Amino acid sequence: MTNKAGYAFTVLVTVGALSYLLRALPFLLFGGRKEPPQIVRYVGRMLSPAAIAMLVVYCFAGLSVPEIKTPITLLAPYLAGVLTIALQLWKRNPLISILLGTVLYMALVQ
Amino acid sequence: MTTRTMLFKLAFVDSIPVLMGYSTMGFAAGMLLAVQGEIAWAPFWGMVTSAAFESGPLQYLFVDWVRTTLAIGSVLLVTLCVNFRYSLYGLSLIERFQCASRWQKAYLIGTITDETYAIQTSSRLTGKRYVTYCFLLTMLDHFYWIVGVTLGAAVGVLAKDLFSPERMQSFTKGIDFSMTALFLVILTDQVRERPGRIPAVIGFAAALLSCLAFGRANMLIPTVLAILTAFLLLRRWLDD
Numbered sequence: 461m462t463n464k465a466g467y468a469f470t471v472l473v474t475v476g477a478l479s480y481l482l483r484a485l486p487f488l489l490f491g492g493r494k495e496p497p498q499i500v501r502y503v504g505r506m507l508s509p510a511a512i513a514m515l516v517v518y519c520f521a522g523l524s525v526p527e528i529k530t531p532i533t534l535l536a537p538y539l540a541g542v543l544t545i546a547l548q549l550w551k552r553n554p555l556i557s558i559l560l561g562t563v564l565y566m567a568l569v570q
Numbered sequence: 571m572t573t574r575t576m577l578f579k580l581a582f583v584d585s586i587p588v589l590m591g592y593s594t595m596g597f598a599a600g601m602l603l604a605v606q607g608e609i610a611w612a613p614f615w616g617m618v619t620s621a622a623f624e625s626g627p628l629q630y631l632f633v634d635w636v637r638t639t640l641a642i643g644s645v646l647l648v649t650l651c652v653n654f655r656y657s658l659y660g661l662s663l664i665e666r667f668q669c670a671s672r673w674q675k676a677y678l679i680g681t682i683t684d685e686t687y688a689i690q691t692s693s694r695l696t697g698k699r700y701v702t703y704c705f706l707l708t709m710l711d712h713f714y715w716i717v718g719v720t721l722g723a724a725v726g727v728l729a730k731d732l733f734s735p736e737r738m739q740s741f742t743k744g745i746d747f748s749m750t751a752l753f754l755v756i757l758t759d760q761v762r763e764r765p766g767r768i769p770a771v772i773g774f775a776a777a778l779l780s781c782l783a784f785g786r787a788n789m790l791i792p793t794v795l796a797i798l799t800a801f802l803l804l805r806r807w808l809d810d
Contacts, residue, residue, distance in 0.1 A: 463639075464608070464609045464610070464636060464639070465609070465610070465611070467636060467639050468609060468615050468619075468636050470642060471619075471632065471635055471636070471642070471645055472615075472618055472619055472622060474642060474645070474646060475619075475622075475623060475628065475645060475646065475649050476619075476622035476623060478646055478649050478650065478653075479622070479623055479624075479625065479628070479649060479653055479656075479680075480679075480680050482649075482650070482653045482654060482656050482657050483653070483656045483657070483659075483660060483679050483680060483681075483682045484660070484679045484680070485657040485660065486657055486658070486659075486660035486661045486663075486664060487660055487664060487675075487679055490661065490664065496661070498809070499805075501658070502801070502805065502808075502809045503654075503798070503801060504654055504655060504657065504658045505658075505765065506768075506769040506801050506808065507651055507654050507655070507769070507797070507801075508652075508654070508655045508760065508766075508769075509757070509760040509761065509766040509767075509769040509770040509773065510651075510769040510770060510772055510773030510776075510797045510801075511648075511651035511652050511654075511773060511794075511797075512627075512652075512753055512756050512757045512760060512770070512773070513757055513769075513770045513771075513772075513773030513774040513777065514651070514773045514774075514776065514777040514790070514793050514794070514797070515627065515631075515648075515652070515753045516750065516753045516754055516757055516774070516777075517774060517777035517778055517781055517789075518777065518781070518786065518789065518790065519749050519750035519753055520750060521781050521786040521789075522634060522746070522786060523746060523747065523750065524746070536744075537747070537750070540747055540751070541750070541751075541754055544751045544754045544755060544758075545754055545758050548754070548755045548758040548759065549758060549762075552759075554591070554595075554752075554755045555590070555591065555594055555595070557751065557754075557755050557758075558595075558598075558748055558751040558752055558755055561747065561751040561754070562744070562745065562747045562748045562751050565744045565747035565751075566743065566744035566745060566747070568744075569743055569744040570740070570741070570743050570744060
């Protein structure tokens with residue numbers, strides 16, 4: 461447990477510092493109202509959707525493999541994923557999409 | 571009514587949608603930390619991380635990180651990719667925050683989020699009043715997030731005490747999908763807009779290949795390298 465606490469503390473400090481630095485970067489670099497280089501704006505614009513898509517794959521790969529393998533438990537992530545996306549396209553309410561998607565997934569794997 | 575009270579009222583009314591979102595999403599992230607984070611003192615860690623990161627994605631990822639003790643290098647790389655957009659948000663706030671005092675500015679900068687930024691940039695107030703309004707709004711949003719995460723973790727710990735580990739495991743089974751669902755929702759909103767589509771496809775393809783080639787634990791660094799390479803190679807066609 462102590463190891464876990466030490467790890468959590470390291471994450472807290474390093475991620476906290478990096479998050480702050482990223483938010484402060486434009487104020488530090490461009491406080492005198494200089495435009496950032498074109499390439500920085502380009503990568504900044506492109507990076508966010510790519511990073512989120514990467515995390516979707518990372519999360520799907522991290523879902524625990526069901527002990528009982530039936531078509532339903534194996535398809536559960538995809539069915540719940542489709543429901544989440546469909547609800548978000550239709551209702552545009554993140555809370556409803558996440559809640560119902562998760563409830564469906566939990567119902568299917570249990 | 572003093573100006574300050576008036577500005578507080580205005581900030582509070584504007585923050586109500588954020589209250590709904592942050593308290594519930596924070597609650598779910600805190601609960602996940604207590605139930606699946608495999609770490610003692612979950613409410614404490616939930617409170618300090620939510621105060622320091624103020625980020626939904628990072629709050630959920632924190633659960634995965636402490637459970638698997640992912641290498642710090644990968645943790646920082648993910649943080650960099652997920653929060654890089656905040657560096658661009660700041661650009662349009664430099665002028666607006668010019669009347670803020672040093673410590674007000676330090677706080678306002680450290681707590682930029684998608685939602686707070688959206689409200690701040692749509693306000694029509696100016697000068698000192700604008701800064702005070704932003705400061706109050708930011709404090710409220712930050713507060714909702716911290717309370718949500720901490721309460722969620724506390725409830726999670728209580729539930730763990732009340733029920734046997736087996737029962738707890740059986741009825742919280744699958745709750746980890748909430749993190750996947752969060753990212754699916756963000757992605758859906760991003761690809762709704764045309765400019766988000768190609769980078770999303772690049773990110774998806776790079777991640778899928780890296781995951782198959784290197785496994786989940788080692789996929790993040792190669793994925794980011796592949797994404798950046800693709801961006802630079804395709805810049806001629808994608809940058810307008």
